[in-house]
Amino acid sequence: MGQTNKLEIRVSPSPHVSKALSTRSVMIDVLIGLAPALAAAVYYFRVHAVTLVAVCVASCAAAEWVCNRIRRRANTLGDFSAVVTGVILAFSLPPALPWWAAMVGGCVAIGIGKMVFGGLGSNVFNPAMVGRTFMAASLGTLMTTWTVPATVDPVMPKVAPQRLDARTQATPLAWSKTAIKNELGATTYNRQIFGSTVTGEVGGCLGETSAVALALGGLYLLIRRTINWRIPAGVLGAAFVFAAAAFVLDGDVVSEPSRQWLASETYVQPLFHLTSGAMLLCAFFIATDPVTMPLTGRGMWIFAVGVGILTMLIRVVGEYPEGVMYAILLMNGATPLIDRFCKVIPVGGKPGGKG
Amino acid sequence: MAILSGNRTFSGGAHPPGQKGRSCEISIQPGPPAKEVAVLLCQHIGVICEPVVKKGDAIAAGQKVGDSQAFVSAPVHSPVAGKVKEVALRSHPVLGRAMAVVIVADPPDERPAAVDAGRFADFDTEKYEQAAILDASREAGLVGMGGAGFPTRVKLDPKGTPKETLIVNACECEPYITCDYRLMLEWTDQVLAGVRLAKKASGCKRVIIGIEDNKPRAIEVMRDVCRAGADGIEVMPLQTKYPQGGERQLIRAVLGKSVPTGGIPPMIGVVVINVATAAALADAVVFRRPLTHRVVTVTGGGIDRPGNYYVPLGITAGELIEFCGGLNSQARKVVMGGPMMGLAIADMKTPLTKTSGAITVLTQQEIGSAKFAQRQTACIRCGRCLEVCPERLNPTRIAHAVKNNLLDVAQDYYMSACIECGCCSYVCPANIELTGYIKTGKIFVARQKKRMPE
Ligand code: SF4
Ligand code: SF4
Numbered sequence: 001m002g003q004t005n006k007l008e009i010r011v012s013p014s015p016h017v018s019k020a021l022s023t024r025s026v027m028i029d030v031l032i033g034l035a036p037a038l039a040a041a042v043y044y045f046r047v048h049a050v051t052l053v054a055v056c057v058a059s060c061a062a063a064e065w066v067c068n069r070i071r072r073r074a075n076t077l078g079d080f081s082a083v084v085t086g087v088i089l090a091f092s093l094p095p096a097l098p099w100w101a102a103m104v105g106g107c108v109a110i111g112i113g114k115m116v117f118g119g120l121g122s123n124v125f126n127p128a129m130v131g132r133t134f135m136a137a138s139l140g141t142l143m144t145t146w147t148v149p150a151t152v153d154p155v156m157p158k159v160a161p162q163r164l165d166a167r168t169q170a171t172p173l174a175w176s177k178t179a180i181k182n183e184l185g186a187t188t189y190n191r192q193i194f195g196s197t198v199t200g201e202v203g204g205c206l207g208e209t210s211a212v213a214l215a216l217g218g219l220y221l222l223i224r225r226t227i228n229w230r231i232p233a234g235v236l237g238a239a240f241v242f243a244a245a246a247f248v249l250d251g252d253v254v255s256e257p258s259r260q261w262l263a264s265e266t267y268v269q270p271l272f273h274l275t276s277g278a279m280l281l282c283a284f285f286i287a288t289d290p291v292t293m294p295l296t297g298r299g300m301w302i303f304a305v306g307v308g309i310l311t312m313l314i315r316v317v318g319e320y321p322e323g324v325m326y327a328i329l330l331m332n333g334a335t336p337l338i339d340r341f342c343k344v345i346p347v348g349g350k351p352g353g354k355g
Numbered sequence: 356m357a358i359l360s361g362n363r364t365f366s367g368g369a370h371p372p373g374q375k376g377r378s379c380e381i382s383i384q385p386g387p388p389a390k391e392v393a394v395l396l397c398q399h400i401g402v403i404c405e406p407v408v409k410k411g412d413a414i415a416a417g418q419k420v421g422d423s424q425a426f427v428s429a430p431v432h433s434p435v436a437g438k439v440k441e442v443a444l445r446s447h448p449v450l451g452r453a454m455a456v457v458i459v460a461d462p463p464d465e466r467p468a469a470v471d472a473g474r475f476a477d478f479d480t481e482k483y484e485q486a487a488i489l490d491a492s493r494e495a496g497l498v499g500m501g502g503a504g505f506p507t508r509v510k511l512d513p514k515g516t517p518k519e520t521l522i523v524n525a526c527e528c529e530p531y532i533t534c535d536y537r538l539m540l541e542w543t544d545q546v547l548a549g550v551r552l553a554k555k556a557s558g559c560k561r562v563i564i565g566i567e568d569n570k571p572r573a574i575e576v577m578r579d580v581c582r583a584g585a586d587g588i589e590v591m592p593l594q595t596k597y598p599q600g601g602e603r604q605l606i607r608a609v610l611g612k613s614v615p616t617g618g619i620p621p622m623i624g625v626v627v628i629n630v631a632t633a634a635a636l637a638d639a640v641v642f643r644r645p646l647t648h649r650v651v652t653v654t655g656g657g658i659d660r661p662g663n664y665y666v667p668l669g670i671t672a673g674e675l676i677e678f679c680g681g682l683n684s685q686a687r688k689v690v691m692g693g694p695m696m697g698l699a700i701a702d703m704k705t706p707l708t709k710t711s712g713a714i715t716v717l718t719q720q721e722i723g724s725a726k727f728a729q730r731q732t733a734c735i736r737c738g739r740c741l742e743v744c745p746e747r748l749n750p751t752r753i754a755h756a757v758k759n760n761l762l763d764v765a766q767d768y769y770m771s772a773c774i775e776c777g778c779c780s781y782v783c784p785a786n787i788e789l790t791g792y793i794k795t796g797k798i799f800v801a802r803q804k805k806r807m808p809e
Contacts, residue, residue: 010688010727011699013791016717017371018726019528021784023735040386064539121733121785228738290737300738315602346772347366347607347747348616 023120027080032201033217034087034285040200042212044149044157049097052206055085055099059106060127065117085109088285090280091119091207093135095147096158103137105131124290136325139264146203152326169324197275204277211275215270218284221290227288230297235283235311236274236306243270273312276323282307286324288349292332299335299342306331359717364566364594365604367745369778371530371695372595372720375568378654379533383541386651387678389464392669393445394420394431398503398708399498401427406456412439417645419496420456429506430496434647434667435460444704448698455706456670463669475523475544475637480551486514486639489554495639496646496709501535501600501629506691507636509628513624519624521559522609523550523633526565526593526600527575529693532713534650535630539566543636547580549633552640558628562588565609569595596694598776603628604745611727616746616772631712643755646709649668653679657686657716666707670791672714673703673759685718687727694721695777725786729772732785740779740789746772750779754789756795762803765796773797 041049064082068075076082088110093102102207109131113188117123136143147156196202200210208214221227247270269304278286294303307327314323396404402419408414414433424429437460447453447503489508497507501524527535538546554562566574574592581588593599593608596803606625614620620627628636629651638644642719647668653675654661671693676682682689690697691711719727732747740750749768756765770793 008683008687010700011701012688012729013693013780013788014690014692014696014698014775015371015790016690016699016715016722016726018696018780018786019369019371019782020723021782022725022786023732023784026735026737026784031560057493076732081735097370098444119733121735273689281598290735293736295736295738295741297741315372333407343768344741344747344749346616346769347745348603348618348772351615351617351769 005264006036006311012044023081024077024225027084027251028284029221030084031080031087033221034084034091034207034225036213036216036244037086037091037207037281038208040213041095041206044151044200044209045095045206046150048147048156049090049206051099052093052095052097052102052202053087053090056090056106057083059103060089060110061084063107063110064115067154068119071115072252073119076119081118082110085114085127085131087207088281089131091281091285092128092132092205094143094145095322096145096156097139097142101142102136105135107322108134110271121291123291124336125329126286126289129286129328129332131331132325148203149201150211151201194269194272194275197272204275204282208278208281211280214280214284218280221284221288228300229292230300231288231293231304232283233300235287236279238305238308239273239275239312240270240278240308243273243316246270246316258284273315277315277322279311282311282324287331292328294335294338294342296339296342297345298344299338302342303331303340306334362592362594362643363608364596364599365745366637367743367747367778368596368598369602369743369781371594371781373595374531374654375533375536375569376555377531378652378663379532379536381537382660383537383663386664386666387670387674388785389435389667389670391440391457392667392671393457393458393671393706394433394436395445395447395455395706396421396431396445396578396706397453398431398504398668398710399451400503401429401509402449403454404428404431404778405699406442406454406749408439408442408456410439410441413437414439414458417647417686419645420458420487422758425508426635426648427509429508429790430494430645430646431456431496432645433458433498435464437461438541446700446702447471447629448700448705448708448711453744463529474639477550477639478544478548478551478637480548481550483555483559483640484531485556489513490550491643492556493635495635496569496638496645497632497635497718498709499629500631500635500646500649500712502692502710502712503602504708507628507632510621511553511556513556516621516624517594518557518621518626518725519561520624520626521554521555521557521562521614522627523549523562523564524600524627524629525564525577526601526603526607527570527630528567528595529598529695529697529713530597531654531692531715532652533654534652534712535719536570537652538634538642538650539570539625540576543580544577545634545637546630547577547588548633548641549637550628551586553626553633554634555590555626557590559626561574563609564588564590565597565599565605566590567595568592571738584594593601598646600772600775601745601776603774640706646699649709649711651675651707653689653710653716655716656711656718656721657689659683664789667702668709668711669706671706672700672711675714676703676716684717685720687718687719688717688722690715690717697783729788734783734785737784739782739784745776745778746774748773748792750789751787753796754779754787754792757792757799762796762800764791766800770796770800 109127113127123331244324310327311323402425416436445455493508498504
């Protein structure tokens, strides 16, 4: 066995083969899933989209690199998770946000949202949502100043939150909410807005406007089994049921028959809630962040349904037009608890009546 | 496709590449002649044998060299005639080092005779009494040859809960390995004889042979003989999925019943035996031949001449590898068994045992670069390990508890129910050695209970 001795023979625990899957490949898959929405963002918001995404990704990556340096840890940029956080953060910001604000957000997202917990896998809250919450709390109206898509008006004028105009609306959600408050109600709500939320030709955060693009990317991740199907099913299902119940129970349906499908007197029709705001972005890309969601199947259902219902509660009952961000953070916080109460039971049942 | 086939299976599991093409078309050949064999005294689950011969004794081929009085144990025999050189420590794939009876062949061993396929053509179960079959299975030192090595005599024991169903494990779900497949194709009569004997010994009424649907020829061949024999033996194709051949998973797939956690198949009236064990049982009962030889698949990218060999047990892994042309320059890992559950060995002088169904020599490419570099990253809590676990455990929780020395937490998460199939480690994107940690945890617990020597 002369030759055998020269070879480098290794010993390690079984199994001795592994699936060609790595944290990096998972993250790259997510980025591919985000690509259609990125394309839509660039199409509707042009240079704003390019700047925001670039700044957020760069600042997230830089923050991660610096934190690892300070803590004398190995560089972890190679897993691409910081890039994903950067893109998602950018997607959840108003298009015309100044670049320095986005940079601060990126640093907070990674620095506070992830690295202080010990890096990828140890963070409790979704880093992008932590960054966004910080910005919402500190930047005031900058975070609620929307932009008219370039396809509507090439100058892309900024819109103040309260401006009500069917074409240069602020965001569909804010608009519907204010409209209701102003007792203009659903009567001024028109079919065009729902259509626009599907294509994305509306005001709103950078990457949340185009329902079609988000659904396409989500479908890709579902087919690739990169994300767990329970999450989008639970979030969207719960939100739809909630919205439908509110819509139907309200009773006071618009009197004019041709428009009855659109909205009741106080509640917009349920599908609108799914296509507008960050609902799809949340269901496919934010709530599905594996680190901050429960591990077990039952836990995932509770988490997803929780996100869906909380989002709708905030939207319908709360002060804010949009509820995704807080819903996610609340359910993130509940995740350790959910995991503790939703232990999996082995196939053969609990052993011998014990435990 | 497998999913559309409608064949049964269990839930969870993984689909590692089969890689059986290298050796599945190569018929069983005689292995290398033994010059010296080291018969390990522990080749089974249960009480370790004591040597019944001593240094200098002359030995006949097939003579018993180690035995124990305990019920849960199985004697060991010498495959060759010769002289006892010593009773000494040898490398053991599981235990590290263990006692073995070392025998120098004298006269030099002829190559193990190629088996005469016609031997079992006129086999008739009626000629054998139940008690005689049970005795023969004990005397021949039969153990489950699929991997675990549980004494067959104990498994077949008809006392206790009445046994209803005998399941023959012909899945061979472990990638690369083809020894059971070749047995079914080439020694069909012998396998069937063994199955009938096992049925009679255990008192089971029903027999089901479970075969993964990636082996259509084996399904066909077994169906043909079973139809000819027509004594209620049924062949059931199962989905190709790892670990379909895990005892508990097989029962789940075939009968739709679960063996209770911490329990054993007899509790629900089931006996599972492996194809190779059935073949050995036939040899033991009909020809009174002890279990001293078995078919071993030598395969993997690190081997230039893969194949299936009938080898004397006690020769070293190195000898068998040399017989197949040695390791090539790509070889990086020598595994006793298959890539999912096999044990990597460092010492090429490790003797083959009754449960060594294969020697798989893997290349860096087959192992995968991250695994090869043993690059583990942080758990991203993706839940993939939970999804594939065939026992529906929480591998990441258990493994991390073991890592942090929280053995009671690990046990809270049913660590002892882990069958060590390796699915969780296989899919983990962070490449964490979940199965490795769990195995370590189990050893710690066993030590705490003082069941295992320090
Ligand atoms: S598969 Fe790996 S990364 Fe995913 S939850 Fe399990 S241990 Fe963590
Ligand atoms: S925990 Fe055990 S039984 Fe479950 S997949 Fe991992 S090795 Fe297999």
